[in-house]
Amino acid sequence: MPELPEVETTRRKIEPLLRGRVIANVEHDAPHKYRDTHLAVGRRVQGLSRRGKYLMLQLAGADAAETDPHDLEFIVHLGMTGGFRLEPGQHTRVTLTTEDGEQLFFNDPRRFGKMAVVRPGEYASMPTLAAMGPEPLSDDFTEADFVKLAREAGAVKPWLLSQKPVSGVGNIYADESLWQAQIHPAQTRLTSAEGKKLYTAIREVMAKAVEAGGSSLGNGVGNYRQHDGVSGLFQLEHHVYGKGGQPCPRCGTDIAKIVLAQRGTHFCPKCQTLKERSKSQGSKG
Template identity: 75%
Template sequence: MPELPEVETTRRKIEPLLSGRTILEVLHDAPHRYRDTHRASGRRIAGLSRRGKYLLLHLVEQSAAHDDAHDLELLVHLGMTGGFRLERGPHTRVTLRTDSGELYFDDPRRFGKMAVVPAGQYAGHPTLLAMGPEPLSDDFREEDFARLAATCGPVKPWLLSQKPVSGVGNIYADESLWAAQLHPAQTRLTREEAGRLFHAVREVMGRAVAAGGSSLGDGAGNYRQHDGEPGEFQRQHHAYGRGGQPCDRCGASIEKIVLGGRGTHFCPVCQPLRPRPEKL
């Protein structure tokens, strides 16, 4: 599933193609999945931003005669296999027609979603509404993170909840926990453990964004940039997808377990499960 680095890479790549352009039509045949997209027609794309794993296209009215007299946003969640492409393909689900051409949204497994909403109004999107701070922003503060981590349940599902920090999914949770030398089922982190994880999340996310995200395998449902080019961060994975391989730090075999319904990779030697202390 595309996580923050993949979505941020997508934003950076397609923004030059869309920013300043006027949307003529948003074509699809699934109004339950791509909601209220007709409201985007005739709007100019003022820019693109990202919040966690969501892309936000900022739409402004072209004239006072427009039916919607306020700014709108086109929210895009890539789901598990969604991504934008320059050419139509067998898995194209949405065609975004602008005054400069067309951009296509492909999604083999059909989990991606779009919705046009009034700018900043996310009541119908509870995950977006309750999302934690961006990991590479100044809003992500170590003292706040440590305070929340002191009472957390198993740390990996806690990270995946998006509440302590936004945009961390299965890949980057495994990688951050490996870097911080924390067991994914560890609960109630100490102040020192929380500090290690805080810095690991920032460092892993920064490197992953710089590398254009992670592309896994060659199938149609695997993440690619809009021009078909893969990301490169998979070459730097130390834990995710490396079950049975030697740990890059100590040489022990990377193990895979299921935690919170998600496949989870870790080193049993470098990331031992600490007994929960009675008091912190």
Template identity: 85%
Template structure:
């Protein structure tokens, strides 16, 4: 957490507060975690995009024409508990001020969030971003290539979490997509039929989660909220994630929680059996 739907919701909510404004100050006390942010001061935010779980602010000179290509990117990774707020607090790590706008406060209780200002595309210090797969709701995420790769994958859930076959799918949405596709999280070497089901499931789950504003779990201080404090709503549509011991909504079998590749993993043992290697679906 946060995953693509939460980051996309954040982007949509804060873009109107930043687009077209000149950054006047970036305050923090952790230059090793928030690298070269001073380079953003005096720059105009031309736009705000997202790549997987990363936010990318496109920056230009303050006096540049509107259609001038951006020459710097302010990259933000929310980590596990990071998020922007309209008010500061004891967990505020970064304060972002703009000319004529209200400041935005980056709160991050567990301090896993990161920021960096770089030249466009210079992601050598961010290997996950540099090697990220296509966006799941874009035309670049095409079925043929995904099916071909899935035929040679290891355990399918860790493969999805690597961000290489498709970007932005984290623990929650991998579990939900695999349930919808009726695939065991540890299944390897998917058949073409299995991979096609998973491809469709990822697109369906991600579209629904973005529409619902992401998932807000629990009431702890580090749990995802939108910048105005509102919760996401997709947690009310979870079929397996966070439902260990509860009946599967498809067959009634109790949902099981295990650990796979050091990540808590939820599945239905009846609907998502582990197919023996070499057997077709």
């Protein structure tokens, strides 16, 4: 947390504040976490994009007289509690100032967020980004490819969280997608029918979450909010995530919570039964 819907909402909200502006200063005191940010100074923000859970600022190349005239990318990973704000606060870690004096503040209570300025596509220091699967709402994310990969997958939730079959799916949206597809989080080697259901569920859940501005959970200082403090609304549509002990909206059975791959995992024991399956069964529909 934040996952794709929260990062995409962040991108849409802060892009008008940064696009076309020249970065005058990037202030912080943790060069090991916010690497080479000085390279962004003096460069103009051409646009903001997103890849999975990563926010990416495209920076125009410097003048020919400068040391490095190449275009650069300013990569931001929000971590568990990172987010941009219009005002500084107790947990402000990075202050970004534009040439016209506007400021944007990166707050991160738990300090898991990271930043780096790199050449476009040079992600060797960010292996998750380098090996990330297709965007779930893009044409590159195809049912045929996903179903083929799912037939050989290990436990499906950790597989989704790896970011390799599809990008941007984290703890919340894995639980919600698996519930919608009626698949146990620990199920292995999905059948073709299961793979198709999960593919559809991921696309539908992600589209709805983006439209709702992501999920804001609780009122703690580290919980996701938009840059202006506005909450997301998709938490109002959660069916299982954070609902342990509450009745399943589909069948009424109490939602269970287990730890799977060190992540709290919510599911319905009746709707999402774990099926014993031989290796050959995964290829059957």
